[in-house]
Amino acid sequence: DTGVSQDPRHKITKRGQNVTFRCDPISEHNRLYWYRQTLGQGPEFLTYFQNEAQLEKSRLLSDRFSAERPKGSFSTLEIQRTEQGDSAMYLCASSPGGGPLGEQFFGPGTRLTVL
Amino acid sequence: GQQVMQIPQYQHVQEGEDFTTYCNSSTTLSNIQWYKQRPGGHPVFLIQLVKSGEVKKQKRLTFQFGEAKKNSSLHITATQTTDVGTYFCAGGSLDFNKFYFGSGTKLNVKP
Numbered sequence: 001d002t003g004v005s006q007d008p009r010h011k012i013t014k015r016g017q018n019v020t021f022r023c024d025p026i027s028e029h030n031r032l033y034w035y036r037q038t039l040g041q042g043p044e045f046l047t048y049f050q051n052e053a054q055l056e057k058s059r060l061l062s063d064r065f066s067a068e069r070p071k072g073s074f075s076t077l078e079i080q081r082t083e084q085g086d087s088a089m090y091l092c093a094s095s096p097g098g099g100p101l102g103e104q105f106f107g108p109g110t111r112l113t114v115l
Numbered sequence: 116g117q118q119v120m121q122i123p124q125y126q127h128v129q130e131g132e133d134f135t136t137y138c139n140s141s142t143t144l145s146n147i148q149w150y151k152q153r154p155g156g157h158p159v160f161l162i163q164l165v166k167s168g169e170v171k172k173q174k175r176l177t178f179q180f181g182e183a184k185k186n187s188s189l190h191i192t193a194t195q196t197t198d199v200g201t202y203f204c205a206g207g208s209l210d211f212n213k214f215y216f217g218s219g220t221k222l223n224v225k226p
Contacts, residue, residue, distance in 0.1 A: 042216030
């Protein structure tokens with residue numbers, strides 16, 4: 001399968017714990033996005049990487065959220081001191097380079113439940 | 116902050132009827148993308164519009180980007196049960212670094 005993969009698919013954690021999610025984009029896609037989606041809503045932009053550079057981060061994100069893409073391939077999203085309001089589906093999408101525009105290929109998402 | 120509003124939230128149609136969803140941005144967009152998400156699935160890309168006033172067609176689907184690059188619409192002619200899902204627009208920021216998704220229109224088609 002050459003699509004975007006995310007791991008884990010589901011995560012249940014207790015409030016206050018830290019969690020980390022991984023996204024493997026389509027090979028050679030240099031653009032990578034993280035989104036959060038809650039039931040009945042559209043994906044909410046979290047952050048954007050071009051290769052290993054984090055070019056944009058939503059002002060809606062608190063300092064508890066951090067993302068990395070150390071070698072310009074896979075990316076990780078960490079949430080520290082989770083809160084119940086963090087419960088959501090976390091989606092990763094990748095897009096080919098060669099210009100500023102292009103379709104986004106979404107992964108299956110990681111569903112986070114904070115108890 | 117920038118917002119992309121999408122209406123209607125829900126649409127129930129009889130198979131064969133037409134369907135339209137509308138997106139409106141508070142600011143000018145660099146481009147707009149449309150996605151379809153089936154229940155339990157992830158968004159799947161349908162199309163991208165870049166030019167002011169652009170119209171694109173995909174079989175029964177017609178996509179339009181407004182002259183001011185602030186609004187867009189998706190029209191489906193003669194809906195089929197396979198069209199069921201939630202349709203999202205995603206407006207691209209002028210610096211091309213982020214996309215703002217609308218809240219989606221959930222389409223239900225009765226056979």
